[in-house]
Structures are given as C-alpha cells and as structure tokens.
Amino acid sequence: MIRAASLTLALLLATASTQAADPAPSIATAVADPGRPAADRDRDAERKPADMLAFAGVKPGMVVIDILPGGGYFTRLFSTAVGPTGKVLAYVPDEMFAGRPKSLDAVNAIAAEPAHKNVQALHDPALAPGPQNIADVVWTSQNYHDLHNVPGLDVVAFNKVLYGIVRPGGVxxxxxxxxxxxxxLTDTNTLHRIDEATVRKEVEAAGFKFDGESKVLANSADTRTLKVFDPSIRGHTDQFVLRFRKPGGK
Incomplete structure (x- = not known):
C-alpha cells in the first residue's frame, strides 16, 4: 500500500521537513484561499476545517496522507497548509478503486493546478507494504467505516501498514x-456509521496510542439511528474525531 513509484518519489517523501514554526498562519491561509471552490467554502461551517487541521497538527513541510479523499475537500486544504516543501498523497485502496475507477479524478484535477503540484493521487492494494516512516499525518474523514465494507479486508492489518508508514511521533x-x-460494526454498510469505541480498539491494536479527541463536530441532536444521507441529518451528523500517535520521535 502506498508504495513509492520510484526512488525519486521515495526521496522526495523522505526529505519533506517537519521543522516548522507556528502552524496557525498556514492553516488560516489554506482556509481563506480564494482559489478554493465555492462548494468547498459553503461546507466550511459544517466541516470546521481550521479546527480539524489544527487538531491534526498540520504544518508547512509535512507529508500528509489523505485516505479515501472523495472530492478532495481536505486534500486541497492540506496542500496549501503544507506548502511547496510538503507533500500530500491522496490514496484509495485498489480493492475500492477497482469498482470506482473515477474515485481519484477530483484529486488528479487538484494536482494539475499550479498551486497544488505537491499533491499526488495513488492507488495500491491495501495491505501492500509501504515506505517506512515517511508520513507526519495520516488522515481519513467520514470513510473509515467504509473500510469494513470491503470484502475480506482486515482493517487492523491495514492500520498496521499505516503504522509503518507514519514517522515516530506522527499521528x-x-x-x-x-x-x-x-x-x-453493525451500521457500517447500512447507516454508514461506526462505533467510536470500535475504531479506537482497532487502531490501538495496530500499535498507535490514543492521543486525544475533538468534540467540535459532535451533535447531541443526532440520534445516530438515521442513515447519514438522510436529508434531515445530512451534513449535521454526530461525528467523532480521534487522534492516535505513533510512539517515538522528539
């Protein structure tokens, strides 16, 4: 999974620097970027991008892996926030890409823009070994539950692959x-929801240590019993945001 296509790419990833000052200015710049599509900006009130990037600790020079990036809402933000010395890898497992061959089209379009040349779209088997210790942040938004809808995919094993890819101290x-x-896992394929405790158990089983949570996207008015696409709750579901850290680093 996420194998470097060449030695050049591997070196590019490995040399991305995490030595950065206060990340807040770069995050503010990313959110305020006038080049962002209007449809993305319209979703900011519900997705809280500044809070999310700050919680993830995204800084200039970092390598960020955006798993199952969808339309690239966060991919574009990560690209601007990490800047030209950073790298954003948008990844879809082959097991899902095969049935959705256009699932990286939006990210490829972003990568073609001059301001986002640090973005690369990738697909590969989920459990294929990746380059070790190259990512500062691995991110997945509203899609972790879908990993459980892939026939035969061992999600804990997938998390272990990610563990190897994350740098010591990375998240x-x-x-x-x-x-x-x-x-x-009862609702992953019906309501497209997942029990927070189950996610924590699976990720910790891969070696990551729980490092905090954000309640910014919580909504106590959501009964958690409706499908997330139901018009009465879409865009306003109760969401959890968990941060796990790989031991080590500075």
Whole structure:
C-alpha cells in the first residue's frame, strides 16, 4: 500500500521537513484561499476545517496522507497548509478503486493546478507494504467505516501498514459518523456509521496510542439511528474525531 513509484518519489517523501514554526498562519491561509471552490467554502461551517487541521497538527513541510479523499475537500486544504516543501498523497485502496475507477479524478484535477503540484493521487492494494516512516499525518474523514465494507479486508492489518508508514511521533486521525455506543460494526454498510469505541480498539491494536479527541463536530441532536444521507441529518451528523500517535520521535 502506498508504495513509492520510484526512488525519486521515495526521496522526495523522505526529505519533506517537519521543522516548522507556528502552524496557525498556514492553516488560516489554506482556509481563506480564494482559489478554493465555492462548494468547498459553503461546507466550511459544517466541516470546521481550521479546527480539524489544527487538531491534526498540520504544518508547512509535512507529508500528509489523505485516505479515501472523495472530492478532495481536505486534500486541497492540506496542500496549501503544507506548502511547496510538503507533500500530500491522496490514496484509495485498489480493492475500492477497482469498482470506482473515477474515485481519484477530483484529486488528479487538484494536482494539475499550479498551486497544488505537491499533491499526488495513488492507488495500491491495501495491505501492500509501504515506505517506512515517511508520513507526519495520516488522515481519513467520514470513510473509515467504509473500510469494513470491503470484502475480506482486515482493517487492523491495514492500520498496521499505516503504522509503518507514519514517522515516530506522527499521528493518525480518524473522523467518522457516530453509531450508537456498543453497536460495533453493525451500521457500517447500512447507516454508514461506526462505533467510536470500535475504531479506537482497532487502531490501538495496530500499535498507535490514543492521543486525544475533538468534540467540535459532535451533535447531541443526532440520534445516530438515521442513515447519514438522510436529508434531515445530512451534513449535521454526530461525528467523532480521534487522534492516535505513533510512539517515538522528539
């Protein structure tokens, strides 16, 4: 998974620097970027991008892996925030890409823009070994539950692959729609929700250490019993945001 296509790419990833000053200016610049599509800006009130990037600790010079990037809402923000010395890898597992061959089209369009040349779209088998210790942030937004809808995919094994790719001290952020407490994996393919405790158990089983959570996207008015696409709740679901850290580093 996320194998470097060439030695040149591997070196590019490895040399991205995490030595940065206060990340706040770069995050503010990313959110305020006038080049962002209007449709993205219209979603900022519900997605809280400044809070999310700050929680993830995104800084100039970092390598960020955006798993299952969808339309590239966060991919574009990461690209601006990490700047020209950073790198953003938008990744879809082959097991999902095969059935959705256009799933990286939006990211490829972003990568073609002069301001976002630090973006690269990738697909590869989920459990293929990746380059070690190259990512500062691994991010997945509203899609972790979908990994459980891929027939035969061992999600803990996938998380272990990510563990190897993350630098010591780096983080893995999981943002997803909340299912009822104790429901486990029952709702991943029906309501497109997942139990927060199950995510934490799976990610910690891969070696990551729980490092905090954000309640910015929580919504107590959501009963967690409706499909996330239901018009009455879409865009306003109760969501959890968990941060896990790989031990080590400075």
């Amino acid at each position: 893995y952020i999981v943002l997803d729609h909340s299912a009822p407490a104790g429901s486990g």
